[in-house]
Amino acid sequence: MTALRVGLLGTGPWARLAHGPALAAHPGVELAGVWGRRAEAAAEVAELFGTRAYADADALIADVDAVAVALPPALQAPLAARAARAGRHLLLDKPLAATVEGAREVVDAVERSGVRCVVFFTLRFDAAAAEWIGRQAAAGDWFTGRADWYGAVFGAGAEDGPFAASPWRREKGGLWDVGPHALSVLLPVLGDVTAIAAARGPGDLVHLTLRHVSGASSTAVLTLTAPPAGAGVAVEFRGTHGVATIPDGLAGPATDAYARAVDVLVGGQPHGCDARFGLRVTEILAAAEELLGGV
CATH class of the missing domain: 3.40.50.720 (NAD(P)-binding Rossmann-like Domain)
Known part of the structure; x- marks a missing residue:
């Protein structure tokens, strides 16, 4: 070939x-x-x-x-x-x-x-993580979910990280940088978003609350300014099957x-x-940004 x-x-x-x-x-x-x-x-x-x-x-x-x-x-x-x-x-x-x-x-x-x-x-392209997401989507009957991304790109002590000099990340914050990661897990499991609420926390931190077509609700905490000791990712779904939590260290190298x-x-x-999924994620981010009063 x-x-x-x-x-x-x-x-x-x-x-x-x-x-x-x-x-x-x-x-x-x-x-x-x-x-x-x-x-x-x-x-x-x-x-x-x-x-x-x-x-x-x-x-x-x-x-x-x-x-x-x-x-x-x-x-x-x-x-x-x-x-x-x-x-x-x-x-x-x-x-x-x-x-x-x-x-x-x-x-x-x-x-x-x-x-x-x-x-x-x-x-969504990591073999183990994609398999876990697919299993939760197939299970269905979820009552609620959460996808929290605590990034430390701009956290105190992280100044030497490879992305610390990124102007667009500093301008747009965690909503636009790690928000797509959260949505890429929540949407395939709980369905499209029908309602959004958003509130700010310290630094660039944003709290999202979402309603989905399945009837489930979800939350996401998104930031690039977490203290390095408090950085991490937490994803879970709760429903008739119990609680499904993505295992720590499940994803392999980005390459x-x-x-x-x-x-x-x-x-x-x-x-x-x-491209259509990319557009939908952009629409949700933009709607949340408008609720927050801009960047």
Whole structure:
């Protein structure tokens, strides 16, 4: 089978830690080039993964079959829409866009062109975590659920972390960065969201309360400013079957999960984390942000 020629858009920590290693190692992919907003960074990443740097994003898009995007959501959406309109398959990151309009532009471009689009929600592509989520979805009859993400990206003592210099994360906070992770677990188990309430806590912390089409309710606590000693993830569902709690340490390395997302893109099989799902998550985040009075 001919390898899928993929161009990487983005040169930040996530491109270097997850996208680049998984794409370069995948047997069904030829990592054809890298583009970044800084030429020197593009050259560094290209050398790191044995490919070439491009000075122009559209030139890279023109030379490949698909693009993988590791950029802030406000930049990802317009580039992804351009690539889709050019007939290029998409491997995108969460959140799909910084606005509902941006996400809808991507969906429209994908559906008009007929290209494949995979949006990387980490737990949904991790083998063990995806299996656990699938079992809870199949069980049904849940009364309530919770998905809490206590990130310490900007917590005291975490200043040297790889994402601490991320302007978009500092601007948008935990709602937009780890909120998609929480929703990617709650929605497949409890169903779409029909009502939202939101309140702020300290720092960027946001409390969400959601009502779902199944009749169940859920909550989520989302932050990037937790003290490192208090960081962590907690997911559980309660219902007629009892209590289901995601085991600590269930998920493996992000590169393994990303490699499974690449498998889906290369193989062309349908997956729940597509452009439409990315749009729905963006709509929920934007609705919560409006309730909170903006960022």
